[in-house]
Amino acid sequence: MNFISTNKTHFFQWQSYLLRVAIIFFLLQSLPVNAEIYKTIANISWSTFISDVFNIVIYLPHVFGPVSGFADWFLVLGISLILAYVWYSKSIISDEKETKYFYFLRVAVRFRLASILFVAGFTKLFTLFAPELSLSHLNTGYGYFENWKQLYLSLSAAPAYAIFLGIVELFAAFLLLFRKTSLLGVLFIIPFYGNVFLADLAYEGSYFMVSAYAVLLTIPIFVYDIKKLGNLLIDLKLTSPVNWHFNWNSTALGKWRPVLKGAFVLFFVVLVGFKSYSLSQGESLYYPSEKGLEEVAGKYNVDLFILNSDTLEYSPFDKQRWKDVVFEEWNTLSVRINDSIKTADPHSFLEGKSSDRDYEYTQVGDRLYYHYQIQNGNKEISLQNPNPNYPNDQFTFYVERPDSLHINLKGENSKGDKYTVALSKVDKKYLLYEIKNLGRRKLGYKL
Amino acid sequence: MTLLETKEEIQKQDFRILENKNESKWPFWQLIAFRISFVFFILISIPNNPLWYKQLFALNWLNLDYRDLYDICRFGSGVNWFGRTTFGYSLEGYSVWVNTFLFAIVAGLLWTLALKLIGRKRESYNSLFYWLNVIIRYRAGLGIIGFGFTKLFPVQMPYPSLGLLDTDYGDLTAQKIFWLSFGIVPWYQVFAGILEVSAGTMLFFRKTVPIGSALLVGALGAIVVVNFAYDGGVHVYSSYFVLLSLFLLVPYFKPFYQVFIKEIPAKVFLVFPKITGWKNVVRYSIKGFLIFLFLGVFFYLQYVDFRYDPYKQPSSAGVKELRGNYIVSEFTLNGVDHKFDPLDSLRWQSATFENWSTLTFKVNRPIGVDLSNGGGDPKRDVNRTFEISGVAGGQRAFHYYVDTLNRVLYLEDKYKLIPDQRNVTAGEGGDGGVKNYLEEYGIDESSLPKISFNEWIPEEVKSRLGNESDYVDPKARTTRRIREFAKADEVAKKETRQRFIVSYAIDEDGNKVTLNGVDENRDSLRVVLQKVNKDFKVSPGKLVAGEYSK
Numbered sequence: 002m003n004f005i006s007t008n009k010t011h012f013f014q015w016q017s018y019l020l021r022v023a024i025i026f027f028l029l030q031s032l033p034v035n036a037e038i039y040k041t042i043a044n045i046s047w048s049t050f051i052s053d054v055f056n057i058v059i060y061l062p063h064v065f066g067p068v069s070g071f072a073d074w075f076l077v078l079g080i081s082l083i084l085a086y087v088w089y090s091k092s093i094i095s096d097e098k099e100t101k102y103f104y105f106l107r108v109a110v111r112f113r114l115a116s117i118l119f120v121a122g123f124t125k126l127f128t129l130f131a132p133e134l135s136l137s138h139l140n141t142g143y144g145y146f147e148n149w150k151q152l153y154l155s156l157s158a159a160p161a162y163a164i165f166l167g168i169v170e171l172f173a174a175f176l177l178l179f180r181k182t183s184l185l186g187v188l189f190i191i192p193f194y195g196n197v198f199l200a201d202l203a204y205e206g207s208y209f210m211v212s213a214y215a216v217l218l219t220i221p222i223f224v225y226d227i228k229k230l231g232n233l234l235i236d237l238k239l240t241s242p243v244n245w246h247f248n249w250n251s252t253a254l255g256k257w258r259p260v261l262k263g264a265f266v267l268f269f270v271v272l273v274g275f276k277s278y279s280l281s282q283g284e285s286l287y288y289p290s291e292k293g294l295e296e297v298a299g300k301y302n303v304d305l306f307i308l309n310s311d312t313l314e315y316s317p318f319d320k321q322r323w324k325d326v327v328f329e330e331w332n333t334l335s336v337r338i339n340d341s342i343k344t345a346d347p348h349s350f351l352e353g354k355s356s357d358r359d360y361e362y363t364q365v366g367d368r369l370y371y372h373y374q375i376q377n378g379n380k381e382i383s384l385q386n387p388n389p390n391y392p393n394d395q396f397t398f399y400v401e402r403p404d405s406l407h408i409n410l411k412g413e414n415s416k417g418d419k420y421t422v423a424l425s426k427v428d429k430k431y432l433l434y435e436i437k438n439l440g441r442r443k444l445g446y447k448l
Numbered sequence: 449m450t451l452l453e454t455k456e457e458i459q460k461q462d463f464r465i466l467e468n469k470n471e472s473k474w475p476f477w478q479l480i481a482f483r484i485s486f487v488f489f490i491l492i493s494i495p496n497n498p499l500w501y502k503q504l505f506a507l508n509w510l511n512l513d514y515r516d517l518y519d520i521c522r523f524g525s526g527v528n529w530f531g532r533t534t535f536g537y538s539l540e541g542y543s544v545w546v547n548t549f550l551f552a553i554v555a556g557l558l559w560t561l562a563l564k565l566i567g568r569k570r571e572s573y574n575s576l577f578y579w580l581n582v583i584i585r586y587r588a589g590l591g592i593i594g595f596g597f598t599k600l601f602p603v604q605m606p607y608p609s610l611g612l613l614d615t616d617y618g619d620l621t622a623q624k625i626f627w628l629s630f631g632i633v634p635w636y637q638v639f640a641g642i643l644e645v646s647a648g649t650m651l652f653f654r655k656t657v658p659i660g661s662a663l664l665v666g667a668l669g670a671i672v673v674v675n676f677a678y679d680g681g682v683h684v685y686s687s688y689f690v691l692l693s694l695f696l697l698v699p700y701f702k703p704f705y706q707v708f709i710k711e712i713p714a715k716v717f718l719v720f721p722k723i724t725g726w727k728n729v730v731r732y733s734i735k736g737f738l739i740f741l742f743l744g745v746f747f748y749l750q751y752v753d754f755r756y757d758p759y760k761q762p763s764s765a766g767v768k769e770l771r772g773n774y775i776v777s778e779f780t781l782n783g784v785d786h787k788f789d790p791l792d793s794l795r796w797q798s799a800t801f802e803n804w805s806t807l808t809f810k811v812n813r814p815i816g817v818d819l820s821n822g823g824g825d826p827k828r829d830v831n832r833t834f835e836i837s838g839v840a841g842g843q844r845a846f847h848y849y850v851d852t853l854n855r856v857l858y859l860e861d862k863y864k865l866i867p868d869q870r871n872v873t874a875g876e877g878g879d880g881g882v883k884n885y886l887e888e889y890g891i892d893e894s895s896l897p898k899i900s901f902n903e904w905i906p907e908e909v910k911s912r913l914g915n916e917s918d919y920v921d922p923k924a925r926t927t928r929r930i931r932e933f934a935k936a937d938e939v940a941k942k943e944t945r946q947r948f949i950v951s952y953a954i955d956e957d958g959n960k961v962t963l964n965g966v967d968e969n970r971d972s973l974r975v976v977l978q979k980v981n982k983d984f985k986v987s988p989g990k991l992v993a994g995e996y997s998k
Contacts, residue, residue, distance in 0.1 A: 134617070143620065144613025144984035148632060151986065155629035158622045161677035165670075181709045192666050203636035226708065233707055234658045234700055237718060242711035302791060315788050317775040317798070318978075324790070341983030366985050431618035432817065432840035433625070440679065445865055447814040448840040 012099040020099060021085035022078075023221060024106055029077045030214065031113070034062040049353025050276045051124065052286065056350070058116045059211045069210040104247050107221050111177045112265060114190065114218040117211070118174035119269040123277035125167025129351060131156035132287035135361055137327045137335040137368055139431055140300055145367035147344060152204040153360075158433065169193060178266070180246065184226045187219040194219075286351045287360040289331045289372060294379060294400065297328040301408065305423035326424055327368070328408075332375070333361060334384070335368040342366035343390035362388050369394065396420070474572045482573050484556030486580055489695060491548050492688075493587040495523035500873045513926035514597070514749040514759075515825050517742065519873045521594025522685075527551045541684040545691075574719035581657075581696060586738070588692040589651035592664060593742055596644025600747075601754035602637040604823075605630035606761045607988050609835045610773050610800040611808035611843060614982060619841030623821055626678040627838075634991040643667055645743075651696070652739060654720070658700050661693040668693070681821055756924035758993035760822050762804035762829035764919040765996040767850055769958050770801040776809070778976035781967070797842070799977055801961075803996040805829055805850070807859060811842040818863050824870025827932040828916070830945075833862050846948075849916075851909050855953065858905045861946040861968070898970050899947040901940050921995060948973070 012020070033039065038060050045053040061069035064076065124130040134157045138146075146154060156163045169189060176186030194215040201209035226243075233240040249255035284290045303323045306313045313322040317339070324337040347363040362370035369391070371384035379400065386394035398412035398420070406426040413419050432448055439446065474482070495501065500523045507516050526548035534543040534550075563570060598604040605627045612628065620628070630637050644667065650660025668689040675683035699718050706714035723731055757763040776796045779786045786795040793813040800808045806829075822837030830847040846859040905913070917933035918925060950965030950973065961977040 139618030140616050142614045142982075142984075143608060143617055143628065144982065144986055146617075147985045151629050151632060154617065155625050158625045159677035162674055165673045165677070181711065184708050185704075188662070189666075192663065199636060199639050203633040203639075229707060233703055233714070233716060235655050237716045239713060239715040240703075240707050241713045242707045315790060317777065317788050344985060364985070366983055429618075432621055432838075433618050436621045436819065437679070444819075446817050446819060448817050 012094070012096055014094075017094050017099055018085060018089045020103055020106070021088050022081045024102065025084050025088070026077060026081040027106070027110065027113070027218075029081060030061055032062050033060070034064070035060075046353075047276075051120070051129065051273065051280055052351035052353045054273060055120050055124065058120050059208060061210055061214060068207050069214075071210075074210065100245065101247065103221070103225065107180075107183075107225060110218045110221050111180075111183050114215060115174045115177040115265075116269055117215055117218075118170045118177070118190070120273055122167045122170030122174055123274050124351065125163045126171060127167075127277040127281035128160045128163060129277055129280055129286055130167070131160065131163045132285060132360055133157060134433075135288060135333075136298065136300065136329055137333070137361065137370065138365070139433070140325065140327050140335075140337065140429075141365060141367045145342075145365055147364035148204040149206050150364040152200065152206070174269075178262070183222050184230075187222045190219050191216060191223065286353065287358055288329070289333060289358060290355040291332040293329060293332045293334075293373070294375060294382070296405065297408070298330045299328060300427045300429045301326040301328070301424035302427050303422060304425050305421065307419075307421035309419050323422065325427070326422075329361075332373050333370060334373060335362075335370045337368050342369065343388070345388050345390055359387065362386075371396070398422075472572050472574070479570065479573070480556060480560055482577065483559045484552045485695070486573075486576065487555040487559075488549055488552035489580060489584055489692075491552065492526045492545070493583050493692075494525055496525050496528050497523060497873060500524075503873050508927035511925075511927040512745065512749055513827075513928035514746070514753040516926075516928055517746050517749060518594045518598070519825070519871075521590045521742070522871065523873060542687070545684075575721050578719060578721055584692050584696060585651040585657060588664065588689055588696070589648040589660070590738070590742055591648075592644050592651075592668070592689055593648035593746065596641045596648060597746055597750040598641070598759060599637050600641030600645055601750045601993075602631075602634040602641070602991060603750075603754050603759035603761070603993050605637055606758065606834055606993060607631050607634065608986075609761075609802050609806070609808070610982075611802065611806075611835055611845065612839065613984050613986070614773060614798065614800065614810075615839055615841050615843050619839060619843070621819070621838035622678040623680050624838030626674060626680065627821070632986045634989060638991070640667075649743065652735065657696055661696040664689050664693040665697070752923050754993050756921040756995050757827075757929070760832055760834040761994055762802075762806060762832045762847070763924070763994060764805045764829055764916070765998050766802055766805045766848075767852075767952075768998075769954050770952065770961060771803055772801060772979045773982045774799040774801070774961065774977035775980050776975060777978045778974070780972075780974040782971045796975060799975075802835070804994065805848050806835060806845050806862070807848055807857070808835065808843060808845045811844065813842060815840075815842055815844060816863050816865060818867060820867050820870065824868065825872070826868065827929045828936055830860055830862060831868060833867075836862055849905065849913050851912060853912065854909075854951065856909070856949065856951045856965075857963075858909070859948050859950070860904075864943055864945050866944075896944055897946050898968060899949070899966075901937075901943075901947075904947050904949070950975075 033042075038057070041053055041056050041060075045057075061073070062077070063069040063073045065072040121130070131153055134154065138154060170193070173186040173189040173193070176182040176189070194212050198209055198212040198216060200206075201212050229240050229243075232238050249258050280286065302325060306322045308321055313319055316322060320338065320340045322339070324339060326337075327335045329335075342365075344366055345359070345363045347359050349357045349359050352358045369386060370388065371394075372387050373382040373384045375382055382398050382400055384396040384398070386392075388394075393415050395415040396412055398410040401409040401411070403409070408424040410420065410422040410424070430448060435448060436446075500519070503516075503519055524544075526544040528544050528547075530547050532538060532543055534546045537543060539546060595604075608628050608631055617625070630640075643663065647660045647663040647667065650656035650663070668686045671686040672683050672690060674680060675686055699716055703714040703716045706712050753759060776788070776799055779788075779795045781794055786792055789795065790797065791812060793811065795811070796809040797812060798810050802808070817840050818833050818837045820833065820837050822832075822834035824831075826832055833845070836843060836845045845862040847862055848857040848859045850857055915933065916936070917930050920929075946968035948965065948967045950963040953962045953964075954960070955962070959979045961979070963973070963975040963977070965973055967973040
């Protein structure tokens with residue numbers, strides 16, 4: 002019985018070729034070919050650190066669309082197949098060299114993967130990843146959110162689950178830092194990110210290639226150990242470990258190894274971890290940072306609605322009359338109307354800059370969203386619909402607040418139509434929050 | 449001898465030691481640990497509720513329902529004869545586990561003592577360990593397959609009804625939100641089902657046990673967290689699979705650690721008893737039968753369920769011309785006209801007729817909320833409450849029978865104060881805790897329906913309605929369904945449901961519906977509904993459960 006592993010693994014020709022394909026493929030996927038990545042790198046700053054780093058680690062080169070897609074991958078794969086052939090036919094193959102190449106490929110993918118996992122994990126652990134639910138979202142019909150938004154909202158509804166996902170990601174990332182535990186880490190990541198990939202596809206996310214890439218990055222590590230894994234766990238045979246590993250002391254690089262590793266940990270664990278934590282203590286990365294009118298947040302019924310000189314009664318048919326109005330804590334107000342809404346796609350993610358955050362009004366219907374500027378010492382607000390499909394949707398209103406429950410708005414839109422709107426606050430109780438305190442076992446509960 | 453050769457020599461020796469390692473002598477602690485585990489895992493792998501056995505013997509094997517097999521796969525287990533608490537604590541529902549464990553410790557120690565007294569010495573339990581593993585493998589495998597098939601044919605999380613699509617996000621419970629977020633992406637649910645069913649299947653085969661168990665730990669571990677985070681209610685039952693799988697992985701942990709982390713040679717020690725001759729025939733027959741039944745037959749039954757009688761979703765088709773979302777343009781109650789006003793507490797604010805036999809409408813006043821998860825095993829449409837469970841915002845849902853001759857709808861409230869116990873044969877898990885409600889609280893006279901069951905539908909109409917049990921495709925008319933409907937009238941008499949009766953007229957090419965009749969308070973009711981196309985941003989896609997085309 003030959004169960005002793007020799008220190009040198011023998012490489013077949015096709016293995017050597019595939020190894021080169023893999024090396025070139027991963028190299029090409031790390032090539033910054035798009036202008037936006039240079040812009041992100043150039044503009045990296047401490048205030049937008051997490052979103053910048055997130056965008057950098059999930060960057061994949063793309064030529065066919067705004068983000069990497071299947072077509073880009075086929076292109077990269079095609080180039081890799083050709084270049085690998087050239088490289089392969091020109092090189093003298095020795096098992097020793099192949100072993101070394103394979104080793105460095107595994108080191109590279111370990112740290113590449115860990116970089117994604119640390120950033121993704123910390124944003125989930127510190128609940129930056131899934132935004133809190135806004136009052137407007139709570140007052141939007143379930144069917145008016147597009148699929149991708151539904152995924153986010155469902156994570157927001159119970160932050161504990163996202164925190165758990167973050168812990169798993171971070172745990173796997175730590176395991177990747179060490180050669181000996183990297184296989185265990187990979188065994189966590191394959192099902193985890195395989196699932197994320199399918200969820201991304203199902204909910205029509207645009208970054209599904211990133212999760213596919215995460216799974217792909219595990220393959221060199223997994224393939225390296227798969228035979229032993231099968232031998233040990235499936236065939237239940239005596240299995241010898243790998244004893245070969247690169248002798249770092251043999252090269253000048255060896256001295257730098259702890260420094261490089263330390264720098265990696267310092268950046269992706271200490272810095273990213275610290276910044277994620279401090280962000281979680283501060284403002285949301287999804288909603289505007291400007292404060293709204295004082296003590297205004299809530300849901301309002303529209304008691305009176307005068308358009309020019311016509312008083313519009315409550316009507317289930319009217320497309321102009323507002324149905325209800327929500328004021329957020331920040332400078333957003335949203336209006337439920339009786340008409341279909343042209344939705345916009347999101348462009349920002351974990352956006353540091355307040356004016357670029359588009360989460361609240363993208364991929365959702367049922368309501369019109371307005372960001373407002375407070376002027377004239379809380380007496381006047383000017384509204385702008387940030388949805389690019391409604392560029393001219395603007396209002397200016399005089400604000401009158403006779404008491405804490407009523408708001409009267411008087412003003413006009415950009416076309417010169419005059420509006421007089423009287424709002425009264427609704428004491429709305431949300432089942433989502435009420436039941437969190439009560440639990441679902443209560444009988445005869447009414448709401 | 450070079451250094452390298454010495455190393456290889458040492459390794460060779462290691463191997464020889466490992467190869468010949470004597471597994472027939474276990475240390476004392478291992479013997480005791482095994483005895484405790486044996487008692488614990490046997491108890492937790494067999495049904496503890498007499499109802500489970502009763503239903504098993506009552507099955508009509510020639511006309512099975514998917515739920516028959518589901519109920520075989522899903523049962524409560526463990527020591528429950530000390531009640532459902534440990535020293536007064538329910539321990540988040542885990543008390544039965546703790547009680548079983550305490551019992552197993554005592555039993556394991558007594559077992560050890562008894563052997564000592566009679567002077568018998570056991571050195572190992574290799575073979576018994578194998579059989580314990582077999583029991584756990586099949587228990588966990590069948591259990592997860594039962595769960596998985598309701599996802600593989602996506603019926604566990606149904607696509608939201610028209611009424612749900614029009615319910616505000618904040619008016620849903622977290623549990624509902626999570627379930628719906630799966631419901632809108634049926635293909636993803638199918639994938640989850642495939643994963644669960646294949647993990648279960650892998651437990652049927654020795655070699656794939658580590659893969660199946662590892663998948664179960666991962667998938668069900670996540671489901672445990674989901675159930676805690678979203679208050680899903682099945683955290684104990686999902687933890688159950690994690691526990692069983694972790695036990696199945698016990699022989700693998702150390703060798704994995706040794707080979708891949710400590711980097712020393714290792715081997716998984718598992719002893720498989722030699723089974724030969726007729727015993728082998730019996731073994732393969734049982735195995736073949738179980739696979740045929742729980743993979744083959746179950747697949748077909750779940751398909752039939754998905755196609756014609758989908759689990760949580762009502763199965764009888766609604767009146768085709770009525771289906772859609774509606775604006776309520778006129779509303780007259782007792783002759784008093786209620787103009788549209790979102791603050792009016794009596795008026796219907798909006799309404800839907802679903803694909804199936806349900807009318808829903810919204811009112812602006814607090815109403816009773818069904819806080820169950822809308823699951824369980826009801827066959828009657830009126831008891832399938834997924835469209836209102838975990839939903840507030842004044843959303844009411846009424847099941848209706850339709851007299852097509854006179855164009856009259858006979859409606860009954862899907863909400864009732866005392867919900868049915870779900871997963872009856874399981875005895876635990878799901879929403880089991882309301883049995884004693886009646887004894888504790890009694891029925892409030894004022895909540896009794898104004899229109900009693902007997903006066904609700906005239907006999908002459910009843911005879912025309914036919915047997916509701918036959919409203920579905922013949923393939924879905926299972927014995928379970930027939931039996932449940934046979935008892936339906938008896939049960940209905942005891943229920944406290946609101947009922948009302950309206951005639952319907954359809955005008956304007958089906959865009960206007962006028963309802964005329966008496967409401968649940970015997971007040972006269974006239975409602976004019978105007979059909980609207982809601983601009984929903986999610987769509988059902990092609991994988992749609994149920995058959996409503998007639």
